[in-house]
Amino acid sequence: MLDIRALRKTFGAVEVLKGIDLKVARQELVFIIGPSGSGKSTLLRCMNRLEEPSDGSIFVDGVDLLSPKTDINLMRRKLGMVFQSFNLYPHKNALGNVTLALRKVLRKSAAEAEAIAMAALDRVGLKEKAGNFPSQLSGGQQQRVAIARAIALEPTVLLFDEPTSALDPELAGSVLAAMGDLKKAGMTMVVVSHEMRFARDFADRVVFMENGEVVQDGPPAVLFGPDAHPRVKAFLSELSH
Amino acid sequence: MTGGSLFLETFFNPTIIARYLPDILKGMLVTVEVAACVIVTGIALGLALAVVRSFRLRAVNFLIIVLVDVLRALPPLVIVLIVYFGLPNVGITLPSFAVLWLVLSLVLAAFAEEVFWAGIVSVRKGQWEAGRCTGMTEFQTLCWIVLPQAIRLTVPPLTNRTIAITKNTALGTVIGVPEILNQATTAQSFSGSATPLMMGALAYLVLFIPVVIVGRWIETRFAWRRG
Ligand SMILES: Nc1ncnc2c1ncn2[C@@H]1O[C@H](COP(=O)(O)OP(=O)(O)OP(=O)(O)O)[C@@H](O)[C@H]1O
Ligand SMILES: [Mg+2]
Numbered sequence: 099m100l101d102i103r104a105l106r107k108t109f110g111a112v113e114v115l116k117g118i119d120l121k122v123a124r125q126e127l128v129f130i131i132g133p134s135g136s137g138k139s140t141l142l143r144c145m146n147r148l149e150e151p152s153d154g155s156i157f158v159d160g161v162d163l164l165s166p167k168t169d170i171n172l173m174r175r176k177l178g179m180v181f182q183s184f185n186l187y188p189h190k191n192a193l194g195n196v197t198l199a200l201r202k203v204l205r206k207s208a209a210e211a212e213a214i215a216m217a218a219l220d221r222v223g224l225k226e227k228a229g230n231f232p233s234q235l236s237g238g239q240q241q242r243v244a245i246a247r248a249i250a251l252e253p254t255v256l257l258f259d260e261p262t263s264a265l266d267p268e269l270a271g272s273v274l275a276a277m278g279d280l281k282k283a284g285m286t287m288v289v290v291s292h293e294m295r296f297a298r299d300f301a302d303r304v305v306f307m308e309n310g311e312v313v314q315d316g317p318p319a320v321l322f323g324p325d326a327h328p329r330v331k332a333f334l335s336e337l338s339h
Numbered sequence: 340m341t342g343g344s345l346f347l348e349t350f351f352n353p354t355i356i357a358r359y360l361p362d363i364l365k366g367m368l369v370t371v372e373v374a375a376c377v378i379v380t381g382i383a384l385g386l387a388l389a390v391v392r393s394f395r396l397r398a399v400n401f402l403i404i405v406l407v408d409v410l411r412a413l414p415p416l417v418i419v420l421i422v423y424f425g426l427p428n429v430g431i432t433l434p435s436f437a438v439l440w441l442v443l444s445l446v447l448a449a450f451a452e453e454v455f456w457a458g459i460v461s462v463r464k465g466q467w468e469a470g471r472c473t474g475m476t477e478f479q480t481l482c483w484i485v486l487p488q489a490i491r492l493t494v495p496p497l498t499n500r501t502i503a504i505t506k507n508t509a510l511g512t513v514i515g516v517p518e519i520l521n522q523a524t525t526a527q528s529f530s531g532s533a534t535p536l537m538m539g540a541l542a543y544l545v546l547f548i549p550v551v552i553v554g555r556w557i558e559t560r561f562a563w564r565r566g
Contacts, residue, residue: 175474199473
């Protein structure tokens with residue numbers, strides 16, 4: 099499904115990703131953890147070429163994402179992204195946020211786009227808020243609209259970059275619940291987050307990154323258990339303090 | 340004659356008013372025509388330049404910035420005179436109405452481009468990224484996500500600029516565009532009375548006070564929406 103090989107990214111003279119290998123299978127949820135500055139966001143942003151990788155390869159469903167022949171706009175709608183800061187369009191209501199790409203990219207009719215968007219909003223529990231503008235929604239509701247905006251395009255993979263970091267714990271719960279529902283429905287997901295409870299409950303694999311490298315990659319039971327790499331243990335005990 | 344009646348005789352002479360009112364009214368029509376043309380082409384051109392600039396092509400942007408800065412630095416009267424008296428020397432003769440329209444459109448476009456550009460730049464990078472992540476092209480993202488937000492920010496400064504530049508239609512008088520001031524000064528020299536000038540001033544007030552009021556309304560309305 100998603101196959102990343104020897105991925106490198108340098109900003110000027112600084113090498114932020116130092117050869118990452120990562121495979122994500124269909125319907126798998128891969129959870130990425132690691133200290134600040136370890137390159138988690140950069141890795142995620144390379145996966146849909148918001149950042150241009152310096153070297154290595156990325157295949158999505160067998161398509162070479164980095165080939166100049168690849169239609170990046172076509173690939174990007176298969177690689178949904180959810181941001182820490184939501185990035186909803188403030189001039190459009192919840193429904194308009196979801197329908198925009200359906201109309202302009204997939205060229206759906208107004209009625210069809212609205213039906214798809216309402217179904218997506220329903221999946222994140224916000225059908226009643228379709229007419230609300232982002233400024234009239236709580237942070238948790240805004241993030242769920244952002245999720246609806248991504249899933250409405252039926253992506254093959256959903257990428258989450260710290261989706262709950264900007265939210266109070268009470269509001270984070272609703273977002274995590276929506277993400278859990280997606281996982282149960284078979285969505286393939288890559289999640290960068292500090293929500294270890296969510297990882298324990300829903301992740302198939304946890305990947306620990308440090309200094310631009312993958313230190314350990316395994317099931318949650320291993321990374322959160324006694325057999326974790328010493329640096330993983332150090333990181334997790336740091337977090338819980 | 341008392342001071343008061345001398346004043347009235349000078350600035351509000353009824354026979355003069357009656358004689359020159361048709362001319363002043365014709366002048367108002369011309370002013371409105373020039374102003375409307377300038378507003379439409381000036382703002383459209385300014386927006387087009389800002390859109391082109393957002394593609395960040397180095398050489399093109401350099402040209403835009405030079406053009407815009409020159410147009411903003413020069414007094415509009417100087418440009419009007421250069422174009423009107425200079426172009427015929429290279430074989431291009433434009434009617435005075437066209438010269439005034441062209442020059443004021445370019446000046447308004449220069450200021451409008453800067454205002455639109457500032458609006459585009461002020462839209463957060465995450466908005467671009469969100470659009471691109473749903474498969475929209477850069478141009479689609481600009482049109483449907485960035486510009487609607489940018490333009491909302493630009494309405495108040497653009498309104499002010501537009502009013503300021505539209506008033507420059509009075510410059511048309513030096514190249515013989517029969518707008519308000521031209522009609523008023525012609526009437527003044529024929530009649531030897533200052534009354535036509537006062538009529539001209541009143542004509543400007545009649546045209547521009549509503550515009551200023553609408554501008555103020557737009558300004559408060561959009562300021563409130565942002566807050
Ligand atoms: N556009 C950029 N230009 C230069 N350096 C950058 C850029 N983006 C990220 N970096 C650097 O790359 C490194 C990794 O950043 P990244 O945002 O990927 O880390 P992260 O693991 O997501 O951290 P956090 O947990 O704080 O979000 C950091 O040292 C950062 O300063
Ligand atoms: Mg990050």
